Amino acid sequence: MGTRDEILAAARRIMRERGYARATTKEIARAAGYSEAALYKHFTDKTEIFLGVLSEQLPAFSTVLGELEAGKGTVRANLAKIARAALDHYLESFPISASLFSTRELLTAHRDAMRERDSGPRNPHRALSRYLRAEQRLGRLPRAADPDAMATLLLGACFQQAFLLSFEGEPAPPLDTLAKSLVKPLL
Numbered sequence: 001m002g003t004r005d006e007i008l009a010a011a012r013r014i015m016r017e018r019g020y021a022r023a024t025t026k027e028i029a030r031a032a033g034y035s036e037a038a039l040y041k042h043f044t045d046k047t048e049i050f051l052g053v054l055s056e057q058l059p060a061f062s063t064v065l066g067e068l069e070a071g072k073g074t075v076r077a078n079l080a081k082i083a084r085a086a087l088d089h090y091l092e093s094f095p096i097s098a099s100l101f102s103t104r105e106l107l108t109a110h111r112d113a114m115r116e117r118d119s120g121p122r123n124p125h126r127a128l129s130r131y132l133r134a135e136q137r138l139g140r141l142p143r144a145a146d147p148d149a150m151a152t153l154l155l156g157a158c159f160q161q162a163f164l165l166s167f168e169g170e171p172a173p174p175l176d177t178l179a180k181s182l183v184k185p186l187l
Helices: 003-022 025-032 036-042 046-057 061-067 075-101 104-116 122-137 147-168 175-186
Strands: none
Touching: 003 025, 003 036, 003 046, 003 075, 025 036, 025 046, 046 075, 046 104, 061 075, 061 122, 075 104, 075 122, 075 147, 075 175, 122 147, 147 175
């Protein structure tokens, strides 16, 4: 594991324990065994570290979305795979990202930084909507289906279930079963 990966692994631990708002770059660098100057050789700011944690350290939600190919596998199986990846991602990211909402100033600053990077929580929705539209063009979804609404319903259900599991602190049910149950009403 290289310096960048070690910094991201430390950031994941620190942000998971303390939340994004309370994690400092100094603390992250120290936990990784590096100086803060070394951290800034790899990352421009804490937002870039956060995005690195989300994309490289947490379950590969964006990878699953990026690998979607209309016409391959069944729509049901593909959506269940997406739902499972979304559940994993949201379960892991809640403890890290919840503190973004601790102050309006922090949320605004983070939102602005995400916009500058053309990143943010709408990207998975856009990718899923594109996939569903492609399946619709192939005739694997009804013409009357609304791909944007389907994406919203599936990702929203995953988000809500992950929130409830995180909040309640009880053991998670088998996530494959939960993912399949969230897909079933859509199809």
